[in-house]
Amino acid sequence: MTSLVSRFIASIVRRGNLTITFANGTRRTFGDGSGKPVHVEFTTASAERQVLFDPEYYLGHCYGEGTLILRQGSMYDLLEVVFTGNPDGGLEYKPWMKALGKLRYWFRHIRENNVIHRSRANVQHHYDLTGKLYDLFLDQDRQYSCAYFENSDSDLEEAQLAKKRHIAAKMVMNRPGLSVLDIGCGWGGMALYLARNVGAKVKGVTLSDEQLAIARDRAGQSGIADRLDFQLQDYRHVTEQFDRIVSVGMFEHVGRPHYQAYFDKAAQLLKKDGVMLMHTIGRTDQPSVTNPFIEKYIFPGGYIPALSEVMPAIEKSGLKITDIEILRLHYAETLRAWRERFMSRWDEAKALYDERFCRIWEFYLAASESAFRWQNLVIFQFQLAHDQEAVPLTRDYIQTAENCLRAAEQKNGLLNFPHQAAE
Structure with a gap:
């Protein structure tokens, strides 16, 4: 799982200075080393899987629950790396993320039916x-x-x-x-x-x-x-x-x-x-x-x-x-x-x-x-x-x-x- 998460992060963070400590103790750095350093730690393997599968929801959820910890930098600093770390034009949505987005789109009217x-x-x-x-x-x-x-x-x-x-x-x-x-x-x-x-x-x-x-x-x-x-x-x-x-x-x-x-x-x-x-x-x-x-x-x-x-x-x-x-x-x-x-x-x-x-x-x-x-x-x-x-x-x-x-x-x-x- 660590290798899958690493490949995912490497594809979206090509510039910046992001270090991640995984639940098994492995530490890896992503980006080109520029900008403010940010260090994130996953405390559970489950949190790694969740963020990989659905980062739009689980990044904030895991941070709130304490299974994703910021060791250096702020949440804003982390998001800046995520949204500006791809010189080709921003966050790259993976196929499973696109599929999840379509599923949410199909059921959007249920959640927005504000009687x-x-x-x-x-x-x-x-x-x-x-x-x-x-x-x-x-x-x-x-x-x-x-x-x-x-x-x-x-x-x-x-x-x-x-x-x-x-x-x-x-x-x-x-x-x-x-x-x-x-x-x-x-x-x-x-x-x-x-x-x-x-x-x-x-x-x-x-x-x-x-x-x-x-x-x-x-x-x-x-x-x-x-x-x-x-x-x-x-x-x-x-x-x-x-x-x-x-x-x-x-x-x-x-x-x-x-x-x-x-x-x-x-x-x-x-x-x-x-x-x-x-x-x-x-x-x-x-x-x-x-x-x-x-x-x-x-x-x-x-x-x-x-x-x-x-x-x-x-x-x-x-x-x-x-x-x-x-x-x-x-x-x-x-x-x-x-x-x-x-x-x-x-x-x-x-x-x-x-x-x-x-x-x-x-x-x-x-x-x-x-x-x-x-x-x-x-x-x-x-x-x-x-x-x-x-x-x-x-x-x-x-x-x-x-x-x-x-x-x-x-x-x-x-x-x-x-x-x-x-x-």
Whole structure:
């Protein structure tokens, strides 16, 4: 088995500096010796077989279980070697890996069939973890989605504020008192931003008890609670119509079988002169499946769509696409910041849960960053409307609106946001 694993690793790691100690004590080095040295140890022969058979799942699983140990370097360092170690173009998928991927693809709709009761259970699996965990690595506003790095020297707080500003600008918030539906409102940061800086009246819906409690508490302390309404509600149960709809980082939880229902409902809830902005992770290649490790341990029922999977559902809903923007590498930088913050507060995370949980989350953050940095993931921002004249004819209005929002932030005490919470 050691020789089989060695041949497999040698085929994908041709550059870099990777040393592996196998369960039988054998030690071998792979790559050309360049870069940061990484040393991995397998503690069982079973772990070697598992990673050989299905590395997409078992690399993270075995690391979490402690049957794969990092003796030198971090998980991110290991993944960098894996994803950049082949000068011919990245990770080479072996025939058995391709067959396993096809099998998962055939049964994808079962895992992604997020009916209402299942959607709530899936959301609770991740988002009802203690808020103290998210305090360890998120920004002060608890933005758990891709930030927008306007400048190379922007920090996480500045980039998350810029994300909210950029989204608000594209929502064409051109008068106070607009009604807004925030689908998947999280801990309330986007809703608070819109209510405070443009005078919007925002209804936020979530399926997480933990997020709802925090969002309502923040609203109560904001001084603008009359503009905010947070509810534990599935978007499919919303009945009112709104001037604007925003959804940030929620569409990944809808599941392909429900794409049409999602956009049909959005079309029903959006007024005829309204504007919707949907911010979601997307893939730049053809439709695929959710990484099995992520699906089991982090986001059950989740799926990241290709553009070709989203467009037909939008078209059939009757909504018009008025703008699409692709954010490249912004999420890689966001995840880098999260990963570094999480790793620096490992002991605190361990006190909340345990060592195994920390290893699983290290792998999740490192693998996610790797996917945005070296693989096929980006952010799609869709601007949608019923009326093609609902938004200006050129994109100049976005910069103009962002400048106005900066002025509003300054007026509301947010200019020095890195040093204070947006509440």
